Amino acid sequence: MIIKKLTVTNFRQFKGEQTINFSQNPDKNITLILGDNTSGKTTLLQAFLWAFYGVANFKSKDSLLNAEISQELSKSFESSKVSVAIELDHEGTYYHLIRQQKYYYKNGSVVSDTYSTPSLTTKENGQIKSFKQYQVENKLEEILPKDLSIYFLYDTERFGNITSRADVTKSVKAILGLTVLDNMIKHLGSTTRSGTVLNQFSSSVKDEGDKNRQNIFDKLKELETLHTHTENRKTEKKSELEYFNDIITKKRNILYELEKVSQLQKEKERKVVQIESGKKALQNSLRSYKDFFKSSPISFISYNLCKRAINELSTAKLDKKSIQGMNATAIRDIIERGSCVCGTAISKGDIHYEHLLEEIRYLPPQSIGTLMNNFKQQAETHLNFAESYFLSLETHYKQIIFHNMNIGELEDEIHSINEEISGEDNVSMHQADLLGAEQKAKSITEDIEQLNQTLGELKKTIKDEEEKYDQSIQSSAKNDEILLYLEYAKNILDWVVNRRDTKEHEIKSQLEKQVNYYFEKMYHGKRKVEIDDKFRVNLITTDLSNDIQTDESQGLETVKNFAFISGLVHLAKQKLADDYEKNAEAYPLILDAPFSNADEKHVKNISEVLPNVANQLILIVMAKDWNYAKDSLVDKVGTEYYLNKQSEIFTEIIGVDSNV
Missing domain, CATH: 1.20.58 (Methane Monooxygenase Hydroxylase; Chain G, domain 1)
Structure with missing residues (x-):
């Protein structure tokens, strides 16, 4: 978009019809408008806003009509008008915008129409075409959306930090x-x-008789509505969280500026970070404890039982002569066969025969001692594993206790710091606000996490129902x-x-x-x-x-x-x-008091960048601020004007022929 001309008529201190023609030269793309304080610099920027959107952001709520003209109306009982006209090119098309508002004398005072009236014309094939009244606002929003105006119609002294809006x-x-x-x-x-x-x-x-499809569709609609409602609640919660986070930031900044509590505040924040780290470590320890417990819960349950059984068996007199795994039936088979597995002959009455008979005494089912001895050996083996498992489980549990104690100590220390900070002069109020905002932010964060979980469940349910619906409608060849x-x-x-x-x-x-x-x-x-x-x-x-x-x-x-x-x-x-x-457009930059908050070095740096970025740069500045930027910008100035303040209610726009 390129702005060609601005004409203001009886707009605030600009009495009568006054015009500015903007530079369209790509090599000298700066239009310079110099003026002193209260000469109407900001009024020019507001004239653009009023022409496009019908609103002006003046600190005072005075009438837009020039004060001298207003005074004349109260004497002549006639009418007059305020108007702003802008000629511009947008996407290769010429547009002429005029917004005006009528003023007249009524019942002892000068009043205006309730609404200002915009008109918009364009040229097509050399013919002038007028937009209908209901089309004008939409077209203006298309040319320069109101949400974008702050970035291209920029008032340094009023708009503050535009990057955090x-x-x-x-x-x-x-x-x-x-x-x-x-x-x-x-x-x-x-x-x-x-x-x-x-x-x-x-x-x-x-739908050919498939009632189930309609039921699924109705359910999907309900789920979509619930999903939208939950999303809206999440958006509201995020806005609330931003609000309280802003309070937290502001209050922390205030507390940082107080020398007596600065270090305490920093120590508190360090401990807050440690708590968050400790909570994560605690969650990891809890998870490890649960996973390790699940690996062998029977060892945990049987540990004491095995211990008691072994203690009982340790006092019992158990035979230790039996052969593990051998029983009396096997010995009798060897005797009847007449030879041992090693090949030794067995005869009734010899020494080998007597030894085998003696061995039967220690083997089941005759010897309960052997059974108990076998059980004791198995219990000892299981107990050794359980003791190792128990020691590891105890180590995991000690980690949980350690993290809990550490978090508790840190929270106690933060509480102590809060009490110490709150006791200082001029601090308690800010500290109370900070604590309240932190608690509120924490609560809202938990709400958002819950809403995220709900949204995840809804999304899965919606997907399942959509699959059912897709299956139901695929049954008909006609579809x-x-x-x-x-x-x-x-x-x-x-x-x-x-x-x-x-x-x-x-x-x-x-x-x-x-x-x-x-x-x-x-x-x-x-x-x-x-x-x-x-x-x-x-x-x-x-x-x-x-x-x-x-x-x-x-x-x-x-x-x-x-x-x-x-x-x-x-x-x-x-x-x-x-x-x-x-859907992108190069816009001009119209800057009111762009250098008022910057030092000399930054002004020079900014001046070297802006003309090379914007296709068209319109600077409305005070002479003293221009002096800092002059050396960098003078060769880029294509058109220059001076705001000649003749009184508090009248400023004349004067074109300057020579270069600055």
């Missing part, structure tokens, strides 16, 4: 073309979501064609979801790389940028042994914002050259 994910997706894929996923939908492609195909399947379309639609949905997820990951990596590239050019310290899954930007200090996230000053926040915007604009321009998802 709740809508940053939606905005980045829109700028870089991912919204197309999200919309495709919504359009394809599911078999039970009314109005979607899958639902329409599924509803077209002929073959629709089933084919349905299968195609499902495969397309799978492809689009995979495409969206892949592209989102790629773009996050590319954006982080590009923002870091511009941040290194703008910043003169040792920090880097990390972008999370929601496209929010965190600054990390890199001059320590471990990278840590740190607080940001206003100047550093400004540098980070510009690096983020530069990375977005760079990727949006690159997106236009790609052959996929054609």
Whole structure:
């Protein structure tokens, strides 16, 4: 998008009709607008917002109508209007936008119409075409979505940290073309979501007496509704968690600033980390204990029984002359055969015969002692294994006791630190707020984990029911064609979801790389940028042994914002050259007071980057701030204006012919 012209009429301090023609020269792509404080710099930026969206973000709630014109109306009893007109090119098409609001004298005061009225025209084949009133708002949202306006109509002094806004994910997706894929996923939908492609195909399947199919369909619909409700609850919980995490961050920052409690707070956080580590170790020990116990539970149960049996048998007089495994029947067989297994002849009355008879006395079933001796040997063998098992089980249990005691000691130490911190002047209130927010965040985190578990179960149940439904509708030959379309639609949905997820990951990596590239050019310290899954930007200090996230000053926040915007604009321009998802547009940057929070060195660094990133750069700045950037930007200025403040209620826009 390229902005050609802005015309304001009776808009705040800009009395009468006043016009700015913006530079369209790619080699001199800067339009410079200089002005002192209260001369109307911010008013110009708000004029763009009002023209596009009908809203203006002024600190005061005064009328948009110029005060002198308003005073004249109260005397003449006539009417007047406020208007803002913008001429621009978007995707190769010319547009002319005019928004106006009528003011008139009534019952002793000047009042306005309730709503401002926008009109939009374009040119097609040299012919002017007007959009119908109901089409205008949608077309303006298509040209410059309101969610994106903060990134391209940027007020440094008012908007703060744009990289942590709740809508940053939606905005980045829109700028870089991912919204197309999200919309495709919504359009394809599911078999039970009314109005979607899958639902329409599924509803077209002929039902020839299969009542079970309708029952499955109704159940699927209920499950989808419950799934959506659970997702919404999860989203609400995440928003709550972000809210309390913000409180935790703010309160921790406050406590860190208090010298008396700074070290205590850090010690507490270190112990919190140790507790989390200890809890993980405890879970591992519990799991190991259970697994080891399951390996031989009979050893645990029989340990004491074997011990008691052996103690009882140790006092009994047991024969130890028997041969293990031998019995009396075997001896009688040897006697009857007349020869031993070794070949020795056995005759009744000889010494060998007498020895065998003597041996029978010690063998079962005649000798209970032999049986008891055998049992004792088996019990001792089992007891040896059980003792080893018991010692190992005891070692696992001691680990559990150790981790529990360690966690308890750490929690007691944290409690002691909390009491010590709470006792300090000007600290107890912040500490109480912090503890409350931490407890709330912990509770919400547990709720989210439970919702995730519920969602997982619902997803499995829905998949099972979908399989049942698919089986039920495949029974009719008449539905073959629709089933084919349905299968195609499902495969397309799978492809689009995979495409969206892949592209989102790629773009996050590319954006982080590009923002870091511009941040290194703008910043003169040792920090880097990390972008999370929601496209929010965190600054990390890199001059320590471990990278840590740190607080940001206003100047550093400004540098980070510009690096983020530069990375977005760079990727949006690159997106236009790609052959996929054609929903990206290069936007101009309109910056109000861009250098007010940055020091001289950062101003120069930023100035060397911005003109090379944006196709069109409109700077609304104070002369003193321009002096820092002048050397870097002077050769890029194509058009210059000066806001000549003649009174508190009248500023004249004056074009400057010569270069700055």
